[in-house]
Amino acid sequence: MKAVRYHEYGSADVLRYEEVERPEPGPGEVRVRMAACGVNHFDVDLRAGISRWPLPLPHQLGVEFAGEVDAVGPGVEHLAVGDRVWPQHEVECGQCRHCRAGRPNLCDDAKMFSVQYLGGYAEYVVAPAHATHKLPDGLSYEAAAAGQVVFTTAWHMLINRGRLEPGQTVVVQAAGSGIGHAAVQIAALAGAHVIATAGAGHKLDRARELGADETINYNEESITERVLDMTDGEGADLFIEHVGGDLFMDSLKALRKDGALVTCGGHAGETPPIDIIELFRNEYRVIGSRIGTPAEMQLTMRLMGEGKLTPAIHAAIPLAEAPEAHRIIERREQTGKVVLVP
Ligand SMILES: [Zn+2]
Structure with a gap:
């Protein structure tokens, strides 16, 4: 499959559109065929090496994305091949003191796409099934990928x-x-x-x-x-x-x-x-204030599906042109979210 990865920190030019092995979903995981992936300023900081996160290289960015379930790992029951889905951009551990206290967005061991998980800048992405949700009917992949974080x-x-x-x-x-x-x-x-x-x-x-x-x-x-x-x-x-x-x-x-x-x-x-x-x-x-909780992610996604909240989309850009997407954000040209599409 094709993915955009970087092997060294630097300018937008370090983003390489390259052939990589397609990931296989393990137990409790699904593989999502990416249909749209939001580009965040956070991605730009990670790529430039100025974020506080030390990342093993090469790395694959992409915090928020949506797509279609393409393969299902063992033990997954609530999702099936062909479902339109969006994975939570951050996944709580469910066991730490904050998770137990009902404050999962303060989780001590949260995992995030673009950091601990390989992100959405790829044709296929593996996600934990329990934190992957069905997209509301009528909500486009682009809107889901543009609206989750904001x-x-x-x-x-x-x-x-x-x-x-x-x-x-x-x-x-x-x-x-x-x-x-x-x-x-x-x-x-x-x-x-x-x-x-x-x-x-x-x-x-x-x-x-x-x-x-x-x-x-x-x-x-x-x-x-x-x-x-x-x-x-x-x-x-x-x-x-x-x-x-x-x-x-x-x-x-x-x-x-x-x-x-x-x-x-x-x-x-x-x-x-x-x-x-x-x-x-x-x-x-x-x-x-940090990011929202998983319940808030699901609620705002539902409100987007009902047309009550509408994300602004500046442009949909092919995955292969990810460097240009980063340059748009670095030049602060966008009037809404830049999303990558396959
Ligand atoms: Zn936790």
């Missing part, structure tokens, strides 16, 4: 960590990003009053189409002033923040007393020091 991450931030309730005001920072795009849709679905921020007019127009009630262009207006203005000086109940830097601080300044800021990690330079006294005085909750 929607489960955004759902976990808003609903699980942020405890968003109908009628609350939530500010989604950087709404033009993948997470932001997903968060606006989920917040609107949850019945919140949604304020979206972005640095360009067309991104704000798109956020309104997805359900944002109000928008702020942070290159032209002060987020703090505008949010306070929109909330009669009270501040917002919840901020969804994943960029860091100034956006993080601006969020805190426009947070209601006892409000929450949920972040899944910032990438835009250094976060300025927080005024910790102010933080305590207002009983702000600054909350970290």
Whole structure:
């Protein structure tokens, strides 16, 4: 079969489209004929060798993918050849203290595609059957491969960590990003009053189409002033923040007393020091958030199947042209997910 692998760290040019042995499913495993695989910035970092994960080389990337079951290993009963499926991008151990406590996304021994498992950049991929689920009818492979990570991450931030309730005001920072795009849709679905921020007019127009009630262009207006203005000086109940830097601080300044800021990690330079006294005085909750739980992955996939959540797809690119897919992401050209197709 054909797969894209890299034998050394480096630029997008190290990705090689090559002939490799087709994997066989072992006990409790299925083999999936890949139909679409999302490309994440995480892949680019792994390939460049700047992630914290030491990986044996050669390596095969691909966190989230979907396809058709092509072979079934011994002991698998709930899946059959021909089923349209999506494997969970991260698989919990089911036995550690966090798994037992119902917090599987904090699993001490989780395994992830693109890291511990060979990922979806291949014609065939083996996956654990218990963490592989049937695709909802009517949901395309491309949509499943594009939406799994962003929607489960955004759902976990808003609903699980942020405890968003109908009628609350939530500010989604950087709404033009993948997470932001997903968060606006989920917040609107949850019945919140949604304020979206972005640095360009067309991104704000798109956020309104997805359900944002109000928008702020942070290159032209002060987020703090505008949010306070929109909330009669009270501040917002919840901020969804994943960029860091100034956006993080601006969020805190426009947070209601006892409000929450949920972040899944910032990438835009250094976060300025927080005024910790102010933080305590207002009983702000600054909350970290990881990926979603398996239950949240299944729920958001079902909502995608019902047409209530729609992932943005920038382009579907043949597997053989994976280097170009990485270059698109490195140049930050994409306006949605780049997916690889066989
Ligand atoms: Zn575990």
